[in-house]
Amino acid sequence: NFMLTQPHSVSESPGKTVTISCTRSSGSIDSNYVQWYRQRPGSSPTIVIYEDYQRPSGVPDRFSGSIDSSSNSASLTISGLKTEDEADYYCQSYDDADRVFGGGTKLTVL
């Protein structure tokens, strides 16, 4: 099995842009789709990106996903940061039938 490694925490100011990375330890990042979830304190996770860059209905276009084969990583970019974006963010992918989560990144908007 592979691992998905995320930075433990990131912080940025309101109105700015932040990018959270998710690096796959083995195998190609583009061999399986990557999803991103937001988890606010005390709440269940909700999906914000699926299939690398697709946004579910209701997710603002401030959220975008991408894949970089050269670094074998996926990224979640949030532009025009709002205080309500402060949360934990998790990436997730597949290894055959196994579902694998990254360790999560705490985003602080200050």
Add this chain to the structure above:
Amino acid sequence: QVQLQESGPGLVKPSQTLSLTCTVSGGSISSGDYYWNWIRQPPGKGLEWIGYINYYSDNTYYNPSLRSRVTVSVDTSKKQFSLKLTSVTAADTAVYYCARESTVTTGFDSWGQGTLVTVSS
């Protein structure tokens, strides 16, 4: 809009079996379009996928690290699916979530609110 709700004991003794149920409303649990998953989150830690069931294909699949202790089953008449985890220890203390995953697109698109299960004597 589908809704999922976990239920079950909040306290389980070590070496016993953890049993949880997820009730699905607003959608069909017997459709082949979805996998029905269990995911857990130890306090202050990240998410760990436990396993899924697809009723239509009668297919289950479990996290290899938990496979020997996990069973996921479905009761379509009650629109519920269940988790059993045997021989629990304190390391199994976590918030347990049920979640729906499409077989067409990827990702967990609906989650329950989660239920905390503490393993302690």
